Amino acid sequence: MCADRALRDTDTSPHSGVLGCEALRQITGYQRPADIARCLREQGVRVFHGRRGPWTTLDLINQAGGLGGHAANDTLDPRQVL
Numbered sequence: 001m002c003a004d005r006a007l008r009d010t011d012t013s014p015h016s017g018v019l020g021c022e023a024l025r026q027i028t029g030y031q032r033p034a035d036i037a038r039c040l041r042e043q044g045v046r047v048f049h050g051r052r053g054p055w056t057t058l059d060l061i062n063q064a065g066g067l068g069g070h071a072a073n074d075t076l077d078p079r080q081v082l
């Protein structure tokens with residue numbers, strides 16, 4: 001789970017914008033991975049579940065907050081797909 005000390009050091013990848021469980025724990029204030037994921041989902045953030053606990057990206061958080069909206073057309077750019 002994300003409480004392991006070994007996971008905290010590699011929890012967030014600074015180049016990819018990925019926020020892992022430990023970073024999300026600090027952001028949300030919740031301790032349990034299930035509570036962290038629920039909190040984010042309730043706010044419209046897409047959350048993924050991995051071996052190390054829930055994770056998301058800065059872009060997904062910004063989209064949930066109304067920042068960095070979608071393009072005027074409905075065409076997806078392949079770079080936007082995870």
